[in-house]
Amino acid sequence: MAIDVRIPTILRTYTGGEKVVSGEGSTLAALIDNLESNHPGIKERLIDGSELRRFVNVYVNDEDVRFTGSLETKLDDGDEVVVLPAVAGGSAAMVQVARG
């Protein structure tokens, strides 16, 4: 079972510069564990504790996984996964942002 994962520029240091890598897993959590075994270090950039990081967006077949079960989102052979860091910022301190 192969799933294509699009890697954003900032995480390509973990994939030897590759834009798209192949992974396996029946859920997003399993896929990320599989990616970690081939690209050590990448998991920590995607997951904080047991949750997807607040400012990392992951899409499965164009749907934001926050609306489809987050890390428990089911995956099938041929699915397309896209990882994009949020484009965000602003004059507020991070504490306020996290609460807001």
Next chain:
Amino acid sequence: MLKIDRATYDAIVTHAKKDHPDEACGIVAGPEGSDTPTRFVPMVNAAGSPTFYEFDSQELLALYKEMDKSDEEPVVIYHSHTATEAYPSRTDIRLASEPNAHYVLVSTREHGNSEGPVEFRSFRIVDGEVTEEEVSVVES
């Protein structure tokens, strides 16, 4: 140095003034590797806030797919500060995730929605390190 044409520069300033007192945000895409901002793309600030901005998640995906298709990249990522200086905040620095982009900050704190000059500055933000750079406006 950021080289940007007058029309794009003006479009960014106009957007910042229009959305004041909320922060305005967007990008200017350009051909991959060209370091030339050519396609102005104003974005909706999904946070709708005077102190925070975030691209809407679906619009972000659509934008990146479109850029991929046309071999473009985000050459400029801009946003406004509406009550503080045009300098990256700690939040801006922590969330900066395009090491190749010019981060443009516009401050509308002085004139708000009205006519008048704004602060317009450009920075590189790489691994938490901020480097200011010169802005050169090319008259079109």
